[in-house]
Amino acid sequence: MKASPVVALFLSITASSLVGCGSKKPAPQSTAGSGTGATAGSGTATGSNAAMPPRNYNAISRSDFNRFAVRANLPIYWTADVDNDKNLDANEVASLLFYPSQTAWTKGNAFTPAFDQAYDTIVKLAAAPDAGIAEADLARAKLVAADLDGGRATLVHNDFSKAPADDKVFVAHMLKVAALIDDLYALQNGTATLAPQVKDTLSQSLFRRNRGPKCAAPGTDSNPACTAIAGLNKVAFDVYPADIQKADDFCAVLEKRKDAEALLTPFTVVRADGKGFKAVPYTEAYQAPMAAIAAELRAAADAVKSPNEAPLITYLRAAAQSFTDNNWQPADEAWSKMSVDNSKWYVRVGPDEVYWEPCAHKAGFHLTFALINQGSIAWQKKLVPVQQDMENSIAARAGKPYTARKVTFHLPDFIDIIVNAGDDRDALGATIGQSLPNWGPVANEGRGRTVAMSNLYQDPDSQAARKAQAESLLDATSAANYFVSPEPGLLSTILHEATHNLGPAHEYKAYGKTDDAAFGGPLASVYEELKAQTGGLYLVEFLRGKGLLTDLQAKQTYTDCIVWAFGHISQGMYVGTGKAKTRKAYSNLAAIQIGFLLDKGALTFDANIMAANGTDKGAFVIHHDKLIAAINDMMTTVAGIKARGDGKAANALASKYVDGAVVPHKLITERYLRFPKSSFVFAVTQ
Numbered sequence: 001m002k003a004s005p006v007v008a009l010f011l012s013i014t015a016s017s018l019v020g021c022g023s024k025k026p027a028p029q030s031t032a033g034s035g036t037g038a039t040a041g042s043g044t045a046t047g048s049n050a051a052m053p054p055r056n057y058n059a060i061s062r063s064d065f066n067r068f069a070v071r072a073n074l075p076i077y078w079t080a081d082v083d084n085d086k087n088l089d090a091n092e093v094a095s096l097l098f099y100p101s102q103t104a105w106t107k108g109n110a111f112t113p114a115f116d117q118a119y120d121t122i123v124k125l126a127a128a129p130d131a132g133i134a135e136a137d138l139a140r141a142k143l144v145a146a147d148l149d150g151g152r153a154t155l156v157h158n159d160f161s162k163a164p165a166d167d168k169v170f171v172a173h174m175l176k177v178a179a180l181i182d183d184l185y186a187l188q189n190g191t192a193t194l195a196p197q198v199k200d201t202l203s204q205s206l207f208r209r210n211r212g213p214k215c216a217a218p219g220t221d222s223n224p225a226c227t228a229i230a231g232l233n234k235v236a237f238d239v240y241p242a243d244i245q246k247a248d249d250f251c252a253v254l255e256k257r258k259d260a261e262a263l264l265t266p267f268t269v270v271r272a273d274g275k276g277f278k279a280v281p282y283t284e285a286y287q288a289p290m291a292a293i294a295a296e297l298r299a300a301a302d303a304v305k306s307p308n309e310a311p312l313i314t315y316l317r318a319a320a321q322s323f324t325d326n327n328w329q330p331a332d333e334a335w336s337k338m339s340v341d342n343s344k345w346y347v348r349v350g351p352d353e354v355y356w357e358p359c360a361h362k363a364g365f366h367l368t369f370a371l372i373n374q375g376s377i378a379w380q381k382k383l384v385p386v387q388q389d390m391e392n393s394i395a396a397r398a399g400k401p402y403t404a405r406k407v408t409f410h411l412p413d414f415i416d417i418i419v420n421a422g423d424d425r426d427a428l429g430a431t432i433g434q435s436l437p438n439w440g441p442v443a444n445e446g447r448g449r450t451v452a453m454s455n456l457y458q459d460p461d462s463q464a465a466r467k468a469q470a471e472s473l474l475d476a477t478s479a480a481n482y483f484v485s486p487e488p489g490l491l492s493t494i495l496h497e498a499t500h501n502l503g504p505a506h507e508y509k510a511y512g513k514t515d516d517a518a519f520g521g522p523l524a525s526v527y528e529e530l531k532a533q534t535g536g537l538y539l540v541e542f543l544r545g546k547g548l549l550t551d552l553q554a555k556q557t558y559t560d561c562i563v564w565a566f567g568h569i570s571q572g573m574y575v576g577t578g579k580a581k582t583r584k585a586y587s588n589l590a591a592i593q594i595g596f597l598l599d600k601g602a603l604t605f606d607a608n609i610m611a612a613n614g615t616d617k618g619a620f621v622i623h624h625d626k627l628i629a630a631i632n633d634m635m636t637t638v639a640g641i642k643a644r645g646d647g648k649a650a651n652a653l654a655s656k657y658v659d660g661a662v663v664p665h666k667l668i669t670e671r672y673l674r675f676p677k678s679s680f681v682f683a684v685t686q
């Protein structure tokens with residue numbers, strides 16, 4: 001299911017906070033910036049008058065431009081100040097998908113009149129954010145604005161302008177599929193019919209981003225007054241009868257029925273049937289929209305001309321058929337036969353995850369459309385010839401009773417997202433690892449696919465935020481090895497995933513006991529992830545020794561892993577409270593690693609030196625001369641605990657670093673969480 005043990009590397013993490021809210025497009029807005037709602041000013045667009053001197057677009061900073069563009073619900077994004085002149089230039093603007101309107105902001109190398117209008121709207125709104133909002137609505141509007149500000153618009157951009165003609169046609173069809181999937185998902189989650197009730201531009205933006213009227217950012221999400229539709233805070237999901245959803249325990253009521261099994265199948269909706277209920281297939285409940293998606297998928301298949309893409313064509317046609325007959329198994333079979341070796345694309349379309357709705361039974365429609373990450377393929381090819389050496393090395397660290405076994409890698413498919421549609425696209429954060437399908441023979445026989453989304457959080461803003469986080473915790477010398485590039489993160493993700501295949505794993509029994517039996521479920525997960533991430537550190541020196549990494553790349557990867565660990569520590573060690581309190585595997589492992597390095601002196605905290613940012617007093621120092629020995633010890637300790645099924649040692653290490661005082665949890669969290677969460681927006685240059 002979603003966010004399986006796979007990957008949660010890179011910085012802040014999944015946050016596929018599965019709020020069950022989707023949206024049909026908000027009430028149509030004419031074009032960009034035409035001031036409909038209270039918040040949008042009409043601007044002073046002058047059109048393109050050749051006699052006018054070229055105007056500047058430097059009235060507002062880039063971050064404010066993007067923030068107020070979201071508030072104005074305008075599909076515009078200042079991608080980067082490429083030439084650092086603080087002026088928005090025509091090659092620095094992107095037109096965003098999944099907004100109520102689509103507007104061309106540039107023509108050739110020049111801005112369009114629509115751009116001028118949008119620019120003026122944004123500047124005016126930033127100068128007077130509350131202008132025009134009725135007094136009675138001001139409190140709600142301020143909450144809505146705060147919720148929008150709780151996410152920093154973060155661009156996922158793909159450029160197909162130089163791609164082969166066939167690819168362009170294919171991409172265009174897939175973007176149509178994406179829009180249709182969004183509409184279908186909004187039907188499923190019951191928000192499609194609410195769109196006309198969303199009155200002002202600010203609220204329309206919230207409704208669009210949050211896939212419904214509810215707020216989503218930490219702090220505002222729990223405030224019932226924070227809503228896009230005044231007075232409305234509960235949405236009836238279309239997959240169950242609206243009447244029964246008035247009761248808070250309606251899921252339990254359904255689950256206790258004799259016919260529960262028939263009613264709660266994943267690809268049906270529950271409808272009233274006389275005094276009882278019946279399950280209606282998706283293809284019946286959503287016949288017209290699903291037929292439209294099937295047609296578009298067939299058109300996409302027709303557009304693919306490359307003989308190398310036969311498995312993709314087969315899958316697209318199988319998926320189209322499933323959208324017609326509601327039988328998803330043939331599509332799963334075709335999908336499972338696709339791989340990083342036989343297609344450059346990654347497509348998954350259909351109903352898959354169930355977390356979006358309150359009972360978690362009905363599969364939500366989504367589209368994941370991505371490119372296979374070629375960089376990860378290159379690394380996999382380098383690692384496969386040395387995989388047995390890696391196993392032997394880790395087995396030697398693990399010690400008795402574990403002995404090296406014959407290993408073959410099964411790495412996830414690393415994919416670079418083009419668009420996430422339907423249930424795939426969250427208000428804040430994104431899913432960065434997924435195993436599918438959830439049902440049927442392909443799932444039950446272990447023939448599914450696992451993916452890691454490798455391009456998310458790699459945009460310039462996210463990279464800059466993460467660099468600032470690193471520089472708030474590390475001293476200047478240590479931070480100098482923090483490399484602003486996706487490479488170190490990608491390599492450590494690959495080594496982490498590789499190490500899941502190495503040493504004692506879930507199926508290994510120490511003296512007859514599995515890791516679940518030896519450590520208990522949650523701690524077993526911590527140790528499997530700790531082993532994987534420790535392998536991510538340990539194998540760096542192994543690869544450097546083989547000449548596959550330079551000294552500098554090794555240092556950068558270590559630094560990246562330490563910053564990654566700080567990020568996970570900042571997420572907190574547990575979820576839930578009381579009896580429901582459980583360990584967060586990644587956070588726990590991060591604390592254990594940082595604690596271990598501190599105790600070994602490979603990482604020190606000096607309260608009297610300044611952090612690299614020059615403003616925070618007290619910073620961590622990485623001692624590269626002690627790091628490799630400390631990591632080797634860590635590998636021996638962690639793999640050894642797993643090899644022996646040593647529950648006592650596992651608990652001792654966890655209590656010392658997860659719950660104890662060695663790791664300054666509070667300081668790390670305070671410095672790391674100064675930055676807003678990412679809210680992904682998408683642009684495709686065609």
Ligand SMILES: [Zn+2]
Nearest residue numbers: 005006007532
């Ligand atoms: Zn893992």
